[in-house]
Amino acid sequence: MTPQKDRPVRPRRTEFTQDYAPPGGDGGAEAMALDALETAAGFDAAAQQPLPVTPVIPILYNVSGLYQWSQLQPIGPVPNPLPPTVPQPIPGPVPGPGARTENGAAMAEPAAATAAILRETLRLDVDGRYPQMVASGTIFQLLTERIHWIARLTRQADGSWVGPIFYKDGTASALPHTQVRITAVRTPFPTSRSATVTFTGGGAATRVRTYKWDSAYYRPCELEYDTVAGATAVTQIATHAHPRRPSSLPSETLTIEKVFQRAGFNVTRSGDSPIPIVHAGANARWNEAEMHDAMQRFWSRFANRPQWAVWTLFASMSEQGSSLGGIMFDDIGPNHRQGTAVFSESFIKDAPAGDPAPAAWVARMRFWTAVHELGHTFNLAHAWQKVHPPAWGNSWIPLVNEPQGRSFMNYPYNVTGGQSAFFGSFEYRFSDQELLFMRHAPERFVQQGNAAWFTNHGFEQVRRSDTPTFAFELRTNQGDQPKAHAATHQFLDQVVVELKLTNITDEPQLVDARILETTDSMTIALKREGGEARVHTPHATMCWHSKKRVLEPGDAIYASLYLSAGRDGFYVAEPGRYVVQAALHLAEEDIVSNPLQLRVLPPRGYEEEVFGQDLFTADVGRAFAFDGTRALDDANATLQEAVERFAKHPVATHARVALALPQAVTFKELREGDGEARLQFRGLEPDLEEARDLLHDALAERPGEAARTLGHIDFAEYGAKYAKALSEGGDEIAAEAERESVIDGLKKRGVKASVLDEVRAKQRKTK
Template sequence: MSVISDPTVLDGQSRSPGTYEIEDLLELAERDDLAEAAVEEPEGADQLVQLQAKVAMLEAQTALRAAGPQTRRLVRGRYRSVGGESQLELRVDVDGFRPTMRVSGDFFQTSGTTTGYVGSFVLDAPTVSSTPGVVRIEGTAKFGFPVAARHVRVVIPRASGPSHGPVSATVHFSAAGGAATATYLCGFVSPHFRSIKLEQDSVAGTVPFIEYNTGSLPQPPSSPTRTLTLSKAFEEAGIEVQLAGTSNTVPVGGAGTDAKWDEAELHNAMVNHFSLWRDTPLWQAWLLVATSFVQEGVRGIMFDADGAFQRQGYAVFHDAIQGQDPASQRAQLRTYVHELGHAFNLLHSWDKNFAEPPQPLGPNGGLGDLSWMNYTWKFQPPPPAAGGEAAYWAAFPFQFTDNELVHLRHGFFRDVVMGGNPFGVGAAEVDPELFGDPVTDHCGLTLELRSARAFAYGQPVVVELKLSSPDRRGRVTHDRLGPADGFVTIAVRTPSGQVRTYRPPLVRCLEDNVQTRVVTEENAVYKSAYIGYGRDGLYFEQPGRYQLRAQYVASDGSRVLSNVQHLTVRTPRTDADEHVAELMMGDQQGTLFYLLGSSAESLTDGNDALQEVIEQYGDHPLAVYPRLVKGVNASRDFKYLTADRNLYTVPADPRESIQHLDSVVEASTGEDGVDNLTLNWVMRRRARMEARTGDLGRATRSLDGMATFFRDTKGLREPVVRGIAAQAEQTKERITDENR
């Protein structure tokens, strides 16, 4: 509990912090008549605490008097109490660079050799009084747990000197400013509000980003020229990023020609390769500089967003951001900072209102934010100001927004720490009014949400999204309809009345500005999305009636709402129905359905359960879904990064893939089986496997028959059929390239 930061001479002997008895403190306090004026005594505090606070102030004022006139010391930073079973980590943010005028803290409890998190508080609008010798901060705080003593008072001496280290903060908690019910003495720890350890590895052939001089290209006049690294960018936000461990280069000799990474491979690599990784909330993260992602246009991904402990791993993709010229280096800096921002639980600028609890959006629904968390091409301030990438860089000061600073510095512990709350989750349910109809709507776009009306218990819930325009001239916007792309949000009202936001297990950051002209059926955009499993686990594990509604964020910031879709999850009718559902409903199975298979060892139990469905219940209608997962997984090479940093590939098995995918197509010719968008994709995937076995003729026949199948068997309209025929031709071209 001692707050004395330097050894103090008492009775001719030097004493270190923590070695004082109460009699020693009494003697120190009585030596100087400044002791009584040193600090306002907290009523109700025990004698030892009172004396320690007095001595701390006495030391500070003595040092100030001896040193003469000096510059006032900032009180900003992180403080921590020591000793005892209850500890407080305090953050004081009332001066220094971009102060948010807040005080916050986290409480921890020690029992034996273990320490657990208790709760957090934040004082948003304190009263700050300052004299040359002391700063007093007080007000009523918000707590993340029930507490009666919500009035907080912090007293910090300002004194400093060449030989005198930082002094401590005395924190009193009371009910409505009355007698203190708890007092903590917190020693100064760091000028940074939080500190994390970052372990970075890179795949051979990639060049990790080092630094960028902001004066290399034009920037806002108000933004000072400086050299920024990933660490320095966060340091300006008050966050210390320490590079930990050894930065390793992962050899690719055993990976073959497949240089693209998918989510399953990345997560498996993190579990095996991140030496600091633990299934627990810790201030540490892992960055992999990989080659490229399986989907074009992805520059980075915070892939660790499933399971109980999320946000510990992210990746950047060198092939999409490489370059040594200033523009490329500037873009690399933004991508690195952006992805690590996701690990701190920062959402995209236009998505913050879907956090739990909702956060305020910036200008033009967040698209006008000059932030690391916005997309350069998506930047769109309120009209008539120009938007786009050039406008973003012309105005961007290389910093987080004010509300992002508040989250980074003062968000409750579990809302910020890696491995804490799931991505986007704070402490409240979603407000259903977020999905209320707009007062005016002149965007000229229509979003339709469709699905089967009824699902069997345990059946993966898949929805179809369609973006079109009633205006025959069309509207220009982006075509990113997948929830993982960040522009579509789906609300789910459960049978119990709770409203939840579907949160996909990962966040992809698409940096390419792909625009399309959306018209009626001729050029509508379609997307199939599995929403049965996400960051919050299973979304349809309760039989009953559900309501769904989607929202799409267009290129100009317009928010387009879909229809309200109703669906029912039926109660199991037989013992077999119930057993199949049990085998298909679990975190690992949900992850496998989302990823469409994985060879990761961490998902072995889930793979075994799906295999049991195929073997024991092969005739059950739901067996089509495990076959889909097995068939797709067998169609791809799986990169495996071992703990000893060897990278090798588990090769695809085209014949096994064809066997499973044939079963999927056969089971989906009627009204059962997978949805039409998924079936379209499966048939094209199967054709690629047929070509890979050397049977190009069969692959060609499969693709040539797709348009007729969907017209005659599925009854799709002619504009949709023409689109399917075009996709089949594109697959033929891809097969030709792959088999040259």
């Protein structure tokens, strides 16, 4: 692993042109060059001999980058054996830091005014690659962030930049000013570069601060790639390999590191490894539990703390199938957004028929997917996903959706004209809104492992139509019929809700087949009585291939949602009343669901109350969400305890499923490798007998009760997995009996015949 350096490395000579400003600079270097020529001409005039003059080309060095100011002083007064002199009142207001005298000269700042301020940073973004014409800064006190500010800048005739401070985060009184003026010293010598910021307005005394140059990059980032045997890792491409491209696109070898360098990050690499698969069995596909376990155990930089570091796993295929191209892990331990996986043999390897350069198309799509998933780890939402109801989140600044944007965060096949039109004008960059967020938003919003996924983007209004196309319904299977808009759960029970989208028009409608299975186009909010509203986000964010489905009038599609826990821990745990509501964001309208009422009963005794402290933890929530784990031993111990102590309680049904499913298949585990391989995946042999006993108790013993507890959709899915495990174990008679048990259980729940036919069709596919 390569240690991250304290200071960024200077760009290579091949990229040195990026250190120059575009035409229209302040002319300081040009004036110095002309002065030098005039002086030389004066000396030569005495000799009356003209000398050959070599033309001096003015070089205007970029000033964009990171600047630092620090002043370390003792905190508090120096001990004095004599009683200190009592300060006398000073007539008039006390000058603030950086105040000016009556003649305009800057006053020296008294030690007391800066004794507690250790460090300030400035990010100047006015030239170079994709300038945003803003400056941002952070004031730290006692190693704690005090205030973060951002100003919009306009270039002045004298070469300075002036503009209003439009954003503040933190203690506003620490910086009451409202305007900035910035001047910068351009020089080829980085140690001599500086920027001076004059803060004015807000009724405060003028404040002047001079910052020293630190780096051409705004923030650091460390990337680590691990590749499973048989997968293809594409971390660089030739931009002109495919003929469908912008005519102005430079021909170069573009790497993932360079993409993020151009976004403003000082990128380093750590610990890349090829990963062989040992004894993995026939199933080399990956589920979320396996990837999550692997990341926690063997990412060389994994830590339960915020850090500028990301892990990317290149694997062949997900268990979800070829339609899943990539996934961002939102919740690794208590910290989020630290890792991604890219599935190289998914739909991203299928070039369109007749494409003029299919190999280049595949490489480009794999590269795009990797950068797209990494963008999520910087807390970037999809291009069309930035606008949501105001009550469901906090806006960092007002944003707008960019459904036609040519950004890494947009789906190529979603724009008008499809992927061909997208790549025909795609410049391998993030949008200006995204660059502003990555470079200048408060650090905790962007840094991996810090603020939770998809917080602090733009949330605005819901576009509800007077004549909606669809009806969006949240319901629960807890009642006698699967149409209850209210449900009561016992304490410790896990809440699963059903989503239903129905075409309520008189015409067929085209929808994304997985629109209810992803949070890309959906926001779910829930509120406990007496508490604040929270946005529900699952543990994983997936990048699906777009597959359309026709909904005839009256037809519906369904999906299940595990509501109890997500990337913020448990949402539904404490006794009380809850309200859940969702909004589906479509191209032309937002569809808002009914409010679903939930009630969690108090514990039935001291034993349940105490056990809840062990159950409602982040690791147990992840085990439930990922249908089990082989790595989180404490979580498995808690689930086993739930089965043994509360055998007839609904939580035991959920626990049995989570314990059984990892035992029903060959489970892939990342281990330290033998020989040259640093890491390798080994297949853990299934324990079919243990899995069979657990799943029989959970599903087959009381199928009607299991369907009510797990929800109809998950009950059918788990039954299909159980039947498949029985069949692969050689017991086809028991497998068929389990399939019929699922149908019988759903019949007892009053499920429609058409839905039962769909379940049978899915069962046949999994045989």
